[in-house]
Every structure is written in C-alpha cells, then in structure tokens.
Amino acid sequence: MTAIDIRQLVVRRRGNIVLDHIDLAVPVGSLTALVGPSGSGKTTLLRVLVGTQRITSGTVAVLGRPAGHPALRREIGYTTQVASVYADLTALANIRYHAAMHGAGRAAALDALARVDLAEYADRLVRNLSGGQVNRVSLACALVGRPRLLLLDEPTVGLDPVLRRDLWALFRAEAHEHGTTLVVSSHVLDEAARCDRLLLLRAGHLIADDTPAGLLDATGAADLDDAFLNLVTDAEVPA
Amino acid sequence: MNPRLTIATAGRVLAQLRRDPRTIALVLVMPCVLLWLFKEVFSAEPLVFQQLAPALLATFPLLIMFLVTSVAMVRERSGGTLERLLTTPLGKADLMLGYGLAFGALALVQGLAASGVALVLLGLDRPASVPVLLLIAVADAVLGTALGLGVSALAATEFQAVQFLPAVILPQFLLSGLITPTSSMAGWLDGVSRVMPLRYAVDGMNRLARATTVSSTVWWDLGVIAGCAVIALVVGSTTLRRTTA
Numbered sequence: 001m002t003a004i005d006i007r008q009l010v011v012r013r014r015g016n017i018v019l020d021h022i023d024l025a026v027p028v029g030s031l032t033a034l035v036g037p038s039g040s041g042k043t044t045l046l047r048v049l050v051g052t053q054r055i056t057s058g059t060v061a062v063l064g065r066p067a068g069h070p071a072l073r074r075e076i077g078y079t080t081q082v083a084s085v086y087a088d089l090t091a092l093a094n095i096r097y098h099a100a101m102h103g104a105g106r107a108a109a110l111d112a113l114a115r116v117d118l119a120e121y122a123d124r125l126v127r128n129l130s131g132g133q134v135n136r137v138s139l140a141c142a143l144v145g146r147p148r149l150l151l152l153d154e155p156t157v158g159l160d161p162v163l164r165r166d167l168w169a170l171f172r173a174e175a176h177e178h179g180t181t182l183v184v185s186s187h188v189l190d191e192a193a194r195c196d197r198l199l200l201l202r203a204g205h206l207i208a209d210d211t212p213a214g215l216l217d218a219t220g221a222a223d224l225d226d227a228f229l230n231l232v233t234d235a236e237v238p239a
Numbered sequence: 240m241n242p243r244l245t246i247a248t249a250g251r252v253l254a255q256l257r258r259d260p261r262t263i264a265l266v267l268v269m270p271c272v273l274l275w276l277f278k279e280v281f282s283a284e285p286l287v288f289q290q291l292a293p294a295l296l297a298t299f300p301l302l303i304m305f306l307v308t309s310v311a312m313v314r315e316r317s318g319g320t321l322e323r324l325l326t327t328p329l330g331k332a333d334l335m336l337g338y339g340l341a342f343g344a345l346a347l348v349q350g351l352a353a354s355g356v357a358l359v360l361l362g363l364d365r366p367a368s369v370p371v372l373l374l375i376a377v378a379d380a381v382l383g384t385a386l387g388l389g390v391s392a393l394a395a396t397e398f399q400a401v402q403f404l405p406a407v408i409l410p411q412f413l414l415s416g417l418i419t420p421t422s423s424m425a426g427w428l429d430g431v432s433r434v435m436p437l438r439y440a441v442d443g444m445n446r447l448a449r450a451t452t453v454s455s456t457v458w459w460d461l462g463v464i465a466g467c468a469v470i471a472l473v474v475g476s477t478t479l480r481r482t483t484a
Contacts, residue, residue, distance in 0.1 A: 013484060014484075050326050051326065051481065051482065052322060052325070052326060052481060052482055052483060053482065053483070054482045054483065054484050068481070068482060073326060073327055073328045074328050076326065078323065078326050079323075080319050080322065080323060082318075082319055084318060084319035084320045084322070084323040085320065086251070086255060086320060088255045088258045088259060089251070089254055089255055089258070093251070093254055097247060097248075097251045098327065100243065100244065100247035101244060101247070101327045101328050101329050102328065103243075125258065141323075145327075
C-alpha cells in the first residue's frame with residue numbers, strides 16, 4: 001500500500017519552477033530520507049504533502065486522499081525547519097497543546113517528551129533550552145498525536161552525533177515497529193544511510209529514488225557522499 | 240469548531256500570558272494610574288473627571304487588547320506556529336475564539352481593576368449598573384482583540400503592528416465623542432463616527448454613568464459592539480490561510 005503517491009507534480013513560485021514534474025510513491029511503514037542541497041525544493045515538497053503549498057499541476061495523494069484534505073490533519077505530524085513552538089511556554093505545555101488537538105492528555109505528552117529524550121526538561125521554558133532541544137520539543141509536538149504519517153523538515157539540524165543517531169533510531173522504530181510512514185529531509189548524507197529509501201532532489205528535479213545500497217551500486221561510488229556528488233554533477237538540469 | 244480545542248487554545252494563550260508578569264502588570268495597573276492622573280490634571284474641575292472617566296473606561300480595553308493581540312498574532316505568523324497550527328485539527332474559529340476568550344478574561348480583570356479604582360478610590364459617581372459597565376468593557380476588549388487579529392494579517396513585523404495603533408484606534412478615539420460631543424463635529428464626521436464601534440462603547444458608558452436605570456439604548460450600544468466584534472472575528476479568520484503560494 002502506498003502512503004504517498006505523487007504524479008507529475010509541478011510547483012511554480014513567482015514564475016520560477018520550484019518542483020519540476022515529480023513522480024514518486026512512498027510505501028506505508030517506510031522511512032524515507034529526502035536529501036538535496038539547500039534550495040533544491042525539499043521544504044516545498046514537504047509543504048505540498050502537508051497541504052500548505054499551492055501546486056501548479058499534477059496530483060498528490062496522501063494516505064488515499066488528496067493532499068490538504070481536512071481529514072488528513074488528524075493523520076499527519078509535521079515539523080518545520082525552524083522549530084515552531086512557543087518560546088514562552090514550558091516544553092511540556094507546548095506538547096500538551098498539540099496533544100489536546102488529538103484528544104490526548106498529559107500522559108501522552110510526557111511519553112512524547114521521553115521519546116525525544118527530554119523527560120527531565122518538561123518544566124523548562126522553551127526559551128531557556130538549547131537550539132537542539134527546541135527542535136526536539138517541536139518534534140515531540142508532531143509525535144504526540146501518534147500520526148500515521150510524519151513529515152519532518154531537517155529535524156536533526158544542530159544536533160550532536162549521538163543525538164542524531166538516537167533520533168534516526170527513533171525514526172526507524174516509528175516506521176518498523178509502529179507502521180508509521182516517515183519522510184525526513186536532511187542535507188547530511190551520512191544520516192540518510194540509515195533509511196529505507198533515499199530521494200535526491202536537485203534544483204527541483206528528483207534525480208534519484210533508490211535504497212542506499214542501490215544508489216551505491218548504480219553509481220559505483222564508494223560512499224553516499226561520492227554517489228551524491230556523481231549524481232549532482234552528472235544530472236542535466238534544463239534551464 | 241470544537242469547544243475542547245477553543246478552550247485548549249485559550250488556556251495556552253493564558254499560560255503564555257502568565258509567563259509575562261510585566262505585561263499583566265502594565266495591562267492592569269496602567270489604566271488605573273492614567274485614571275488617577277486624569278483626576279489630578281483636572282483637580283480644579285472635578286466635573287470633567289465625572290464626565291470623561293466613563294468614556295476612558297470604554298477606551299482602555301479596546302486600546303490595550305488591540306495592541307496585545309496584534310503583536311501576539313504577528314508573532315504567531317512570523318514564528319511559523321500559525322502555519323503549523325493550521326496543519327492540525329485546530330479550526331480557524333477555535334483559534335480566533337480561543338484568543339477572544341483569553342483576552343476577554345484578561346479584560347474582565349482589567350475592567351474590575353479600573354472601574355474599582357475609579358469608583359472606590361477616585362470617587363466616580365456610581366453608574367446605573369456596575370455589571371453592565373463591565374459587560375461593555377469586556378465586549379469592547381473582545382472587539383479590540385478581533386481588530387488586532389485582523390490587522391496582524393496586514394503587518395509583516397511586530398514593529399509594523401504597533402504602527403497600526405494610531406491608524407485604527409486614534410480616529411475612533413477622536414470621533415467617539417470622548418473629546419467633544421459628536422453633534423458638534425463637522426456634519427460629515429457624525430456619519431463617519433456612526434460606523435466606529437468605539438462611539439457606541441463611549442455612548443453606552445456615558446448613558447450608564449448619567450442615569451439611574453439601564454436604558455434600552457445602552458443595550459443597543461452593547462449589541463452594536465458585540466456585533467462589530469463578531470464581524471471583525473469573522474473577517475479576521477479569513478486572513479488565516481491554510482495554503483500559500
């Protein structure tokens with residue numbers, strides 16, 4: 001079963017093509033990494049899936065409904081690149097507000113906080129947390145509703161290697177143990193090796209859609225960084 | 240719309256406010272201090288205070304809630320929290336009413352403080368009904384909140400939001416009949432002032448202050464303020480966009 005089915009998606013913004021004829025299918029219960037240089041369209045693609053980005057043409061189906069369908073608001077957890085949480089509330093209060101939207105309470109909020117390894121910071125004001133901790137509060141707000149689809153825009157930015165590893169372990173567990181579908185954007189390729197599928201975006205084009213191992217085979221590269229560089233320099237990008 | 244989400248939003252806004260004691264102090268203390276200052280300025284003419292204090296009690300809630308809400312909402316828009324909220328099951332009406340409820344509650348406390356100081360400490364003559372006076376103050380505050388929500392869509396930054404205060408509130412203040420009776424203004428201004436909601440708040444307060452019973456005109460004034468608040472909330476909610484280009 002597919003969680004996301006995108007056909008011939010085009011997004012133009014002020015005359016510029018941001019996403020150019022994207023075709024893409026993501027199976028339910030998989031962990032997909034969306035990788036590409038800054039400005040390649042990663043955030044726009046995630047915003048299309050969450051339904052906040054107006055599209056120019058094409059069809060986008062999410063969990064069997066057109067993207068942006070009101071019923072999907074209960075099924076999707078979304079984090080933006082800049083943590084969108086209230087700095088003047090505690091970590092727990094932020095998560096409880098999102099929990100309330102899904103009919104969940106304090107216990108669910110505490111559980112989400114524990115899953116991002118911030119249990120001891122529950123009563124700390126967000127403005128007194130570090131950048132990486134704020135990002136994780138934002139992530140916990142997305143997790144707390146137990147959504148079927150998680151769309152995470154650069155959730156590991158500014159985190160140390162240990163935390164990155166732990167979060168990717170959390171993402172894998174969400175996908176493989178709870179059957180949640182995850183699309184996680186990142187510009188760090190090293191992280192992407194830990195996912196089921198890799199999507200490479202460059203200047204609005206999907207230049208690769210493969211498993212990490214498949215990508216290495218196809219490019220003959222020694223590691224993902226090389227594979228990415230090969231693809232980016234080889235790809236013909238129409239003007 | 241979902242009452243549970245409306246309440247959750249009001250609770251969240253109040254929790255944010257609770258973390259900001261300086262704002263609470265300013266909102267509650269400033270009107271009282273200004274009323275006292277007003278009385279002292281006109282110490283030689285005590286009648287002026289009796290005449291103008293009720294209108295001031297109508298003006299403070301509109302002014303302060305407009306300012307607080309427009310800045311809070313610009314913050315929601317620029318901080319990305321609004322876009323995120325609109326991807327959740329939260330309805331637009333839940334958000335608008337949540338803000339209205341939270342700041343309406345603050346306005347009630349402010350109205351109690353300001354009218355309490357005016358009546359008990361500053362010797363303002365008892366109005367026909369203190370509860371109706373508070374009701375007008377709260378309706379006026381919800382109106383200020385609703386106008387602030389709407390204006391926040393036009394302001395890209397908090398800096399701009401503050402600039403809207405003279406644009407939206409000052410003309411209402413001048414035309415409300417507070418400075419001079421509307422009947423003595425240029426004829427065309429009377430027509431303009433009729434579409435300014437603050438006029439009705441000032442009119443209602445004045446009628447309460449100068450009578451011993453609550454006249455039907457006061458209820459009409461209250462109805463106009465409440466109606467304007469609802470219209471402003473509805474118009475304001477159309478500025479909340481779930482999709483953008």
